[in-house]
Amino acid sequence: MTVRGIGAPWVGNELRVIKRHGIPFRLNALNRPAEGYFKSHDIAKIERETTYIYPLPIAAAALNIAAAPLRFRGRFFAALWNALTGPRESVRNRLVGVLHFFVACHWAGMLRGDTVSHIHSQWIHSGGTVAMYGAWLMDRPFSFTGHAADLFRERAALSDKIARADFIICISEFHRQFYIEHGAGLEKLHIAYCGIDTSHFTPNRRKRPEHEPVHILSSGRLVAKKGFAELIAACAILRDRGLAFRCTIAGSGPDEADLRAQIATLDLADWVTLTGEALQQEDIPAFMFTGDIYTLPCIWATDNDVDGLPQMLMEAMACGLPAVSTRLVGIPDLIRDGDTGLLVEPEDVEALAKALMRLAEDENLAKKLAKAGRRHLEDRFDLQNSLDPLIEQLRKKLDTP
Numbered sequence: 001m002t003v004r005g006i007g008a009p010w011v012g013n014e015l016r017v018i019k020r021h022g023i024p025f026r027l028n029a030l031n032r033p034a035e036g037y038f039k040s041h042d043i044a045k046i047e048r049e050t051t052y053i054y055p056l057p058i059a060a061a062a063l064n065i066a067a068a069p070l071r072f073r074g075r076f077f078a079a080l081w082n083a084l085t086g087p088r089e090s091v092r093n094r095l096v097g098v099l100h101f102f103v104a105c106h107w108a109g110m111l112r113g114d115t116v117s118h119i120h121s122q123w124i125h126s127g128g129t130v131a132m133y134g135a136w137l138m139d140r141p142f143s144f145t146g147h148a149a150d151l152f153r154e155r156a157a158l159s160d161k162i163a164r165a166d167f168i169i170c171i172s173e174f175h176r177q178f179y180i181e182h183g184a185g186l187e188k189l190h191i192a193y194c195g196i197d198t199s200h201f202t203p204n205r206r207k208r209p210e211h212e213p214v215h216i217l218s219s220g221r222l223v224a225k226k227g228f229a230e231l232i233a234a235c236a237i238l239r240d241r242g243l244a245f246r247c248t249i250a251g252s253g254p255d256e257a258d259l260r261a262q263i264a265t266l267d268l269a270d271w272v273t274l275t276g277e278a279l280q281q282e283d284i285p286a287f288m289f290t291g292d293i294y295t296l297p298c299i300w301a302t303d304n305d306v307d308g309l310p311q312m313l314m315e316a317m318a319c320g321l322p323a324v325s326t327r328l329v330g331i332p333d334l335i336r337d338g339d340t341g342l343l344v345e346p347e348d349v350e351a352l353a354k355a356l357m358r359l360a361e362d363e364n365l366a367k368k369l370a371k372a373g374r375r376h377l378e379d380r381f382d383l384q385n386s387l388d389p390l391i392e393q394l395r396k397k398l399d400t401p
Contacts, residue, residue, distance in 0.1 A: 011122055012043045012046070012281075013195075013196065013197065013383060014194070014383070014387060014390075015027070015043075015046055016042065016043075016197075016383075017383050017387050017391070018387075018390075018391070018394070021391050021395075023391065023394050023395070023398065024398075026049075026051065026114070027046060027049065027050040027051070028050065028051045028052075028053065028107070029050055029051070029052055029053070029127070030052070030053050030054050030126060030127050030130065031052060031053075031054050032052050033047075051110070053103065053106075053107055053110075053130070056103070056106065060106070060110075061103075061106040063109075064105055064106040064108075064109030064110065065102050065105045065106055065109075067109060068105035068108070068109065068137070071108075071109065071112070071137075072105075072108070072137045072138075075136055075137050075139060076105070076137060078136070079101060079104075079133050079136040079137060080101060082136075082160060083097050083098045083100075083101040083133070084098065086157060086159075086160045087157075087159050087160065088156070088157055089155055089156065089157075089158070093156045093157065096126070096129075096156065097129055097156060097157055100126060100129040100130050100133065101129075101133045103130050104129075104130045104131075104132075104133035104134040104136075104137060105133075105137065107130060107134050108133075108134045108137040108138050111134070111138065116138060116140055117140065117141075117397050117398055118140060118141050118142075118143070118166075118394065118397035118398070119131050119134060119135040119138075119140055119141070119142050119143075120142075120143045120144065120145070120394070121142075121143070121144040121145070122144075122145055123144075123145070123146070123147060123150040124144045124145070124146045124150045124151065124156075124158070124161055125149070125150035125154040125155065125156050126154070126156065128144050128150065128156070128161055129156055129157055129161075131144070132157070132160070132161050132164055135164075136164070141166040141397060142164055142165055142166060143165050143166050143167045143168065143169070143393065144161060144165055144168060144169070145168075145169040145171065145192075145390075146168070146170075146171075146175060146179075146308075147171060147194075147308040148225075148305065148306045148307055148308040148329065149304075149305045149306070151175075151178070152304045152305070152306060153303055153304035153305045153306075158182060159182065159183060162179060162182055162183055162184045162188075163183070165184075165188060166188070166393075166397075167188050167189075167190060167393050168184060168188050168189055168190070169190055169191075169192045169389070169390055169393075170189055170190065170191045170192070171191075171192070171193060171194050171308050171309050171330055172191070172193070172308065172309050172329065172330025172333045173191070173330070173333055174329050174330050174332075174333070175191075175308070175329075175330065176189050176191055190389040190390070190392075190393060191389060192386060192387050192388070192389040192390040193309065193333070193380060193381050193386040193387075194308075194309060194311060194386075195314065195377075195380075195381035195382055195383045195386035195387070196311060196314045196315055196318060196377070196381065196382070196383060197382070197383045197384070198318050198374075198377055198378050198381075198382045198383075200285070200318075201284075201285055201288075201315060201318035201319050202285065202319070202320075203318065203319060203320030203370070203371075203374045204285075204289055204319065204320055205289075205292070205319070205320035205321055205367075205370055206289055206290070206291075206292070208292055213244040213245045213246050214243070214244065214245040214246075214292050214293065214360040215245070215246055215247075215248065215290060215291045215292050215293075216235075216245055216246070216247040216248070216291065216292070216293045216294075216295060216356060216360075217247075217248055217250070217287070217288065217290070217291035217293070217294045217295075217316065217321070218231055218247070218248070218249045218250070218294065218295050218296055218297075219249065219250040219251050219279055219284075219287065219296075219312050220250075220251050220296060220310065220312050221251055221252070221253040221278070222249075222251050222252060222253030222254065222255040222256045222259060222274075223253050223254060223255055223301070223305070224255060224299065224301040224302065224303070224305070225298060225299060225300070225301040225305045225306050225307055226251075226296060226297075226298060226307070226310075227296065227297035227298050227299045227326065227346070227347075228249055228251075228255070228259055229255075229258075229259065229262060230297050230299060230347055230349050230352060231247070231249070231295060231297050231352065232247075232249075232259065232262050232263060232266065232268065232272055233262075233266070233349045234297070234349050234350075234352040234353040234356060235247050235266075235268055235271055235272050235353075236266045236268060237349065237350065237353035238271075238353050238356060238357060239268065239271055241353075241357065243357055243360055243361075245271065245356075245360060246271055246272075246273070247271060247272045247273070248272075248273045248275065248290070248291070249272065249273070249274050249275065250275045250277065250278075250279050250287060251275065251276075251277075251278055251279065252275075252276055252277055252278045256274065256276055259274055260274055284312075284315050284319075285319055288315065288316055288319035288320075288321055289319065291321060292321070292359075292360070292366070293321060293322055293323075293324065293356060293359050293360065293366065294313070294316035294317070294321040294322070294323050294324070295323065295324040295325065295352070295355075295356060296310055296312060296313050296316075296323075296324075296325050297324070297325060297326050297344070297346070297352050298310065298325060298326050298328050298329075298331065298346065299326065299328070299346040299347050300328065300346060306328065306329055307328070307329065307331075308329050308330050309329065309330035309331060309333065309334060310325075310331070313325055313331070313334060313335070314334065314377055314381055317334075317340070317341070317370070317373040317374060317376075317377055318374060318377050320370050320371075320374060321370060322341060322342075322359050322365075322366040322367075322369040322370040322373065323335055323340075323341040323342070323369070323373060324341060324342045324343075324344070324352065324355045324356055324359065325341065325342075325343060325344075326343060326344055326345065326346040327343050327344070327345055327346070328346050331343070333380075334376070334377075334381065335373070336376070339369075339372055339376075340369065340372045340373040340376045341369050341373050342355040342358070342359065342369070
């Protein structure tokens, strides 16, 4: 079993579940991740055993590419013809796709002699292209999971990938409908939420001292799609309306300088703290237990990047915090407005401030939403069962009971 892709917390968590179910896999990735998300030894072991395709070893790659027509014969020419003439979103995608075809020739050559029964791509942009062509060359079934940037900002050869996939894992109802609109048959589509292990998170929301300000938490990579700029703007509204609060945003990323400048411009240094440090998975519960409300007001960024279904929202809700987010992509599967949390429209700063103030001033509502949110997580987003559709499909490919 070859499973492609790592570089996000949910990937490590899913691999743990796959391993627990006895599904043998070998992890391959295009590049080594720029940062780590775990301290645990089991994930470190998986990362040590991962095969990284880049940087390409020049001599070995040249030999594998030169040998590919003889090794793969008709499949080589069929896949090459697809790379040259198949439907593509842009000329750039065509050129990059041809390059990825030859990378796949090298990768398939690397895997000669290994037992490969199936290839699954955890994302469906660049790595998915290499996975699709590698599976084609080796005459193995192929499947994928799509998320956000890989489907929108960095979409590549999507119609071919949908057509060639044996099955497609949808991480929300939004994604299922998206694939249907792009030509996927219903029989290919299986919803498997990128859930969390709720047993690792105790719903232990703190009892706030009577005269202490409400503590609003947010966290994630400091990029536009997370909506941190909108959160900071909402904090200015909360301050101007006299709410006693403080807000902590945990994370690191390319937008850190811009966000700090925004905090300074709005004179919010006494209200908003930006940690500048990424949260390790094992440190998340302790962080969540310092807060009263969690928010992640995701937006559709101008570069067409967007979150599919943020794991950090699940982790906050699992820790017993009432959550506020936006009506975007898969988030409404997790947060049902007024039931398991509060939803506002993306980029609606006024509505975001109103929702945060509502929870800050209505403790009974906050408790009700927090309790219902945790229960909804356990029912639909716990890794003990949320990945069952994926596990079932992988077992079929292995032909094991």
